[in-house]
Amino acid sequence: xxxxxxxxxxxxxxxxxxxxxxxxxxxxxxxxxxxxxxxxxxxxxxxxxxxxxxxxxxxxxxxxxxxxxxxxxxxxxxxxxxxxxxxxxxxxxxxxxxxxxxxxxxxxxxxxxxxxxxxxxxxxxxxxxxxxxxxxxxxxxxxxxxxxxxxxxxxxxxxxxxxxxxxxxxxxxxxxxxxxx
Numbered sequence: 001x002x003x004x005x006x007x008x009x010x011x012x013x014x015x016x017x018x019x020x021x022x023x024x025x026x027x028x029x030x031x032x033x034x035x036x037x038x039x040x041x042x043x044x045x046x047x048x049x050x051x052x053x054x055x056x057x058x059x060x061x062x063x064x065x066x067x068x069x070x071x072x073x074x075x076x077x078x079x080x081x082x083x084x085x086x087x088x089x090x091x092x093x094x095x096x097x098x099x100x101x102x103x104x105x106x107x108x109x110x111x112x113x114x115x116x117x118x119x120x121x122x123x124x125x126x127x128x129x130x131x132x133x134x135x136x137x138x139x140x141x142x143x144x145x146x147x148x149x150x151x152x153x154x155x156x157x158x159x160x161x162x163x164x165x166x167x168x169x170x171x172x173x174x175x176x177x178x179x180x181x
Contacts, residue, residue, distance in 0.1 A: 001122055001179055005113040008177040012112075012170045013105040016141075019165050020101065029158035047087060057085045084152060112136045112170060123181030134171025141166040 023029045037043050060076035062068040116133050142163030149156045 001117045002114055004122075004179040005117070005174075005177075008173050009106065009109045009113050011177070012109045012173040013102065015169045015173060016105050016109075016166045017102050019169055020162065023158065023162050023165070029161060033155045033158060047085075052085075052087050054087050054089045057087070059083055059085065108137075108140050109170065112140065113174070116174060120178070121181070122179045124178055126175040126178070129178040130171040130175035133174040134167045137167040137170035138163065 060073060060082065062070075062073050067073055112133055115136050116129065119132055120129055142160065145154075145156050145159045145163065148154045
């Protein structure tokens with residue numbers, strides 16, 4: 001039955017990709033997800049001068065649990081600042097990230113469709129398919145963002161709204177296009 005779902009997988013992926021575009025570029029739901037530093041130019045110069053390669057960095061940083069217990073590390077934590085720095089390659093454009101995002105949506109929708117075929121028979125009614133696939137979509141697009149908020153203090157309101165919209169879109173596409181018996 002999974003072979004019969006290639007069109008809903010593709011349509012749900014395109015629809016969610018388009019909804020993501022609308023969220024970011026038109027509605028600008030994520031506009032306040034980041035804020036500038038008061039010393040942006042100085043910070044950028046420090047990163048350049050330090051030859052910091054692309055990657056994710058935590059400060060202060062401890063290389064072991066033992067080091068985390070040490071006085072020097074504890075003092076750094078108390079005096080601050082504490083944070084995470086993510087460095088991208090210079091000049092990195094959006095093309096590759098957009099392509100990878102669409103690939104993610106395709107893989108996620110394939111997995112949602114596969115999971116649905118294990119639980120729902122061909123010919124299942126719209127509401128049963130909608131409830132099941134939207135729950136799977138909710139877990140896919142919504143649940144993982146909460147730990148990011150807890151651990152990394154990321155603003156997640158826009159992501160939560162995106163997740164709910166994606167959930168409704170995916171449930172509706174699969175509900176409307178579920179194969180007949």
